[in-house]
Amino acid sequence: MTLLDFARGPAMQIAIFIFVLGIVWRLVGVWALRQKKDLSEPRQKGAWIGGIKGLFAHAWPYKPFVPYVGAQYIVGYVIHLGLFIVLFFGTPHMLFFADIVGFTWWTLPGGVITFVALITTVALFIALTKRLVNPVQRLISNFDDYATWFVTTLPFVTGLATTANLWPHYETGLAIHLLSVWLLLIYFPFGKLMHSFWFVVSRYTTGSRFARRGGMA
Amino acid sequence: MSKTTTEMALDLEAKRLSVVEPGTRVDLQGDMTDNQRVEKAMTNFAKDFGRVTATYMEACIHCGACAHACPFYEASGNPRHTPIWKLEPFKQAYKREAGPLAFFYKTFNLKKNVTLDELKEWQELLYDTCTMCGRCTLICPMSIDIATLVGMARHGMFHAGLVPHELYTVTEKAQREGSPLGATPQVFEDRVEWMGDEHEVDMHMNEDEAEVLVLMSSIEIQKYPESMAATAKILNQMGKSWTFRTDGYEATNFGLLSGNTGWQKEMSMKVIATAEKIGAKLVILPECGHAYQALRWQGANMYGKPLPFKVQHISEFLADAVDSGSLKLKTVNKTVAFHDPCQVSRRGGATSAPRKVLEALGVKLIESKSGGSMNTCCGGGGGVITIHRADTLRYKVMGAKFRQLGETGAEMMVTSCSNCRQNFDDSGEKLNWDKQMNSLLELVADNLVEEAKK
Numbered sequence: 001m002t003l004l005d006f007a008r009g010p011a012m013q014i015a016i017f018i019f020v021l022g023i024v025w026r027l028v029g030v031w032a033l034r035q036k037k038d039l040s041e042p043r044q045k046g047a048w049i050g051g052i053k054g055l056f057a058h059a060w061p062y063k064p065f066v067p068y069v070g071a072q073y074i075v076g077y078v079i080h081l082g083l084f085i086v087l088f089f090g091t092p093h094m095l096f097f098a099d100i101v102g103f104t105w106w107t108l109p110g111g112v113i114t115f116v117a118l119i120t121t122v123a124l125f126i127a128l129t130k131r132l133v134n135p136v137q138r139l140i141s142n143f144d145d146y147a148t149w150f151v152t153t154l155p156f157v158t159g160l161a162t163t164a165n166l167w168p169h170y171e172t173g174l175a176i177h178l179l180s181v182w183l184l185l186i187y188f189p190f191g192k193l194m195h196s197f198w199f200v201v202s203r204y205t206t207g208s209r210f211a212r213r214g215g216m217a
Numbered sequence: 218m219s220k221t222t223t224e225m226a227l228d229l230e231a232k233r234l235s236v237v238e239p240g241t242r243v244d245l246q247g248d249m250t251d252n253q254r255v256e257k258a259m260t261n262f263a264k265d266f267g268r269v270t271a272t273y274m275e276a277c278i279h280c281g282a283c284a285h286a287c288p289f290y291e292a293s294g295n296p297r298h299t300p301i302w303k304l305e306p307f308k309q310a311y312k313r314e315a316g317p318l319a320f321f322y323k324t325f326n327l328k329k330n331v332t333l334d335e336l337k338e339w340q341e342l343l344y345d346t347c348t349m350c351g352r353c354t355l356i357c358p359m360s361i362d363i364a365t366l367v368g369m370a371r372h373g374m375f376h377a378g379l380v381p382h383e384l385y386t387v388t389e390k391a392q393r394e395g396s397p398l399g400a401t402p403q404v405f406e407d408r409v410e411w412m413g414d415e416h417e418v419d420m421h422m423n424e425d426e427a428e429v430l431v432l433m434s435s436i437e438i439q440k441y442p443e444s445m446a447a448t449a450k451i452l453n454q455m456g457k458s459w460t461f462r463t464d465g466y467e468a469t470n471f472g473l474l475s476g477n478t479g480w481q482k483e484m485s486m487k488v489i490a491t492a493e494k495i496g497a498k499l500v501i502l503p504e505c506g507h508a509y510q511a512l513r514w515q516g517a518n519m520y521g522k523p524l525p526f527k528v529q530h531i532s533e534f535l536a537d538a539v540d541s542g543s544l545k546l547k548t549v550n551k552t553v554a555f556h557d558p559c560q561v562s563r564r565g566g567a568t569s570a571p572r573k574v575l576e577a578l579g580v581k582l583i584e585s586k587s588g589g590s591m592n593t594c595c596g597g598g599g600g601v602i603t604i605h606r607a608d609t610l611r612y613k614v615m616g617a618k619f620r621q622l623g624e625t626g627a628e629m630m631v632t633s634c635s636n637c638r639q640n641f642d643d644s645g646e647k648l649n650w651d652k653q654m655n656s657l658l659e660l661v662a663d664n665l666v667e668e669a670k671k
Contacts, residue, residue, distance in 0.1 A: 029317020030275060035268040039517035041524065043566050058360045061282075065356045068285035076280075085493040127248070136281035139296040140305075142649060145279050195278050199359055202276035205269055206360040213514060214566025216590035217354055217362070 004171045007178035015182030022189025027197060036165040043214035054207015054217055055200060072130070075123050082120025083152075084157070086113055114163055121156045124149065144191040151187045225386050227399045233643035234398050234440055235603040239382050244340060244604070246378035246385055251333045258336055258377035259310055265369035266315040273366060274311045276359040277301055283363060286356035288594050289346040292613035300353040300363045303342040306331045307370040336379055343370050344381050345607035350559035350594035364564065369387065371476030379477050381607075384600045388471040391435075392480050395487070397471045400438035402463035408442050409461055415585045416446035419453055424460035430497040430526075431461055432468035432488060432512075434505040436635040444503060444635065447662030448531065454665055456544050459501075465491025467535055468508035473515065474600035485512060485519040492526050499527045501534050506560030506598055530561050531658050532633040536570035539577035545666040550578035554627035555582060556618075556641075556654065557592035558634030571633050571657055578664060583625040593618060597640030615644035622652070633657040 001009070061069050087093055089106075090113040098104045108116075128149050131137045158177040167173025187193065210217035225236040249257065271399040283300040290298040301308075313319060313328040322328040351364035374380060380388070391397035396405070406422060413420035421427065429452065437444040445461075452459045465488040472481030492500050502508050513528045527538075538544035555571055562568040568590045575582050587593055596614030601607050622630055632638055632650050641654035 026275070026317045030268060030271040033266065033268040033271050033315075036518070039521070039523050040353070040514050041517070041527070054360055058358055061358075062355055062591060063589060065282075065285060069356065070280045072280065072282065076358075134281065135296040136284045136299050137279065140279045140281055140302050141298060141378075142279070153398075167390065168347065190321075192278050195276060198276035201272050203360040205272055206354060206362050209269075209362070210564075210566070216563050216568070217360055 002171065003175040004178075005181070007175040011179060011182050015185040019185040019188055023194070023197070025195055026189050038209075038212070042212045044211070047208040047212040050211015050217075051204040051208030053211070054203040057207065057217075058203050073127050075130075078123040079127065079152075080122055082116050082123065085116050086120065086156070089113065090117075110163070112158065117160055117163075119157055121153065121160065124153045124156065128153075147187060148191045148193055151180075151184045152193070155184055223570055225383070227301070229399070229439065231643065232646050233597075233602055233639055234436055235605070236383050238260050238387050238605040239548045242382045244379070244382050246380060250379060254377040254379065254510050255333050255336065258306075258373040258379070259314065259331065260373075261376040262310045262370065263314055263374040265372060266311055268354060269362075270366065270369060271311065271316065273359075273361045273363075274316065276361055277308075278359065280358060282356045282358060283353035283361075286352040288350070288577065288596050288614045288617065289353070289610060292596075292617060293346075293610055297342060298346050298581070300367075301361070303339070303347055304363065304366050304370055306335050306339050307366060307373070308371075323368035336374065336377060339370075339377050340374060340381060341606075343367055343374055345383060345601060345604050346600075346610060348513040348559070348594050348596060348599035348601050350598065351564045352559070352591070353595060355563075355591060368473070368476070371387060371474075372478055373476070375476035381600075381604045382450050383605060384471075384604045387600075388480065389478065391467070391469070391471040391484065392477075392591050396435045396438070396467045398435040398439050398471060400433075400435040400467065403440055405433070405461070405466050406463055408438055409445055412442050412446040415448070416443070416450070417450055418449045420445075420449050421460040423464075424458075425495065427458050427460035427495050427497060429457050429499045429501055429653055430465065430488075430492045430495060431459055431501045432503055432508070433461070433466055434468045434508055436469070436636055436639055437503055438640055441635055441656065441659075443659055444656060447656070447659045448501070448503070450662045451535070451538075451544065451658075452666065454667070455538060460495065462491045462495065464494075465489075468503050468505050468512070469613050469621055470511035471492075471600070473511045474507060474535070481511065481515070482519040488512060488522055489516065489524065495552070497526050499529060499534075502528065502530050504531055504558075504633045504635045504638070504656055506558035506565075506636060509558075509567075510560045530565065530567055530633070532561065532570040532574060533567050536573040539574055544577075544661075546577050546579075546661060547666055549629075549660065549664055550629040551580050551629045552625075553580040553582050554585055554622045555588070555624040555657075556585075556595065556622065556630065556632040556634075556637055558632060558637050559592065559594050559598065562592060563590045563634060569659055571631075572662060574657060575631070578660065580629070583627045585625050587621070595637045595640045595644075597643075597658050598634075598636055602636065602640050602643070606630040611640070612617060612644050612647050615640065616648055619644075619648065619650050619652075629655060630656050631655045631660060645658050651653070 089108045091107040094107045158180045162173045162177045206217040228237045243420045313322045347367050349364040353363045387397035421458045470484045472484050596611045638654045
């Protein structure tokens, strides 16, 4: 079995298994916790509308905060959108998913994907630099923050190296790229990459709790 | 509990109402071993690890944005004052003891046990530098309600005997005497009578039945007694059936502020039982932010069922009164800047109420930069104003607040929280502020149109 066979076979299966099981475990582990009902008289009905609003209200900082965190949000959006575009609109990636879902979709030219991947990688390095340099972020950062950065950045770097044919042996390079993605999947449920789910739950929770009061969240 | 903690005189001469500055600080209560303290903290942290708390704990991405919404961080520039960092031991305890990955964290010691030294270090962060104003939630991309979590973390701190000296003292006093600042039932009754005579207004005290039960905060009773006369004047003019009661008058809840849920419940239950006894349909809360949180939003949860009466902050009551036309006001020809109490506006949902009242007064309201529900906290709430060692930073926070209000160019400053007001008075004296903070309630009472009497 070559490294590529391993990456395409058992490694992928193990990674997906841990990825799915870990996510379910973590979500259920939180949702299974008790929660007392709020017995106070609500100011208004339809708290769920506030929850939905909360999902969007925090997608961009409120005006007074833009000078402080606007740039940070932009870097964040570049990383998230870059990840999304490369993952779903890169032809090799689409073909990989197509094998699973059984249909294909439109993709972007390879050059565009490479450009997006480069921009995303630069944004990831900017985010890391800020984490290392900014006194607040440096203080509150822990192992998970750096591990998350590493497992997110690695597939971009290995992917770019594969596209640019920088590996001495292409198939080994491709296998390394695949393994880096599986590493991301395996780490996903254990760290803050889970914010992919929590951001919805947390924003909705606060939005609905404060809509009930008529307050602002 | 250590005796030194509670044998402290009230500092009634100062603008800020607290106990005198302790000569030797005793920020540790009770006779417990170090391990017992940590264990108590952990047990009481764990009681709060429900679904909502867990969601917030899981959601943080350590972006640090919350620092920029915090008046204490903005004033100090100290990264330790980053709101989410104030929760670090609480988060650590959650991850190690209760989260879905607790097994891994504990087995492989990936999250270390919280130590007593850490808890002691965090006392300043949880009590001195957080008013639970909740502005950090607005900036958080995950919308984490850090203020609520700080309130929860204080539960563990209280039971571990780790409350700042002065805050513990006033809390213990509140539990023992019925008021944190010396406003015992007798003092309250005397001061109500005094205000009645002074302002020639009928005071209703200890009525057996009344539709409205009126509460006062100890700050008002002791420092701004005119509030009692103002409230009476307005209610009398509206022809309301109302009363003060010596068995349920104190609106502040230092059980809530210090972190003792049991005491919080007892303090709330005094008021709830009194309101039930007299058949009140409405309980009016005074100009006090945390009192509004304690009874309006947490009262029913303490009671264990929905409250059998309505609860309103005085500004909401006044807004309804001017809306319905039962209260008519003279025009005050001035420009006004309004300081929103965080617990009433942003976290309480009553932001529009004072604005309706100010509109009825005909003033020109000039909103400050980042005003209304996005208001910057004055830095004195959450018990912070009682703690002397917190003074330096509190004054810095207020310095920024003064600048913000000053930029409006308004002639008159108004608020609807007596705790904020005493912070403005105290800091104003310290920083030579050329303005004075006024009470919305007193402004209304001074400008009643007599013909509107029903």
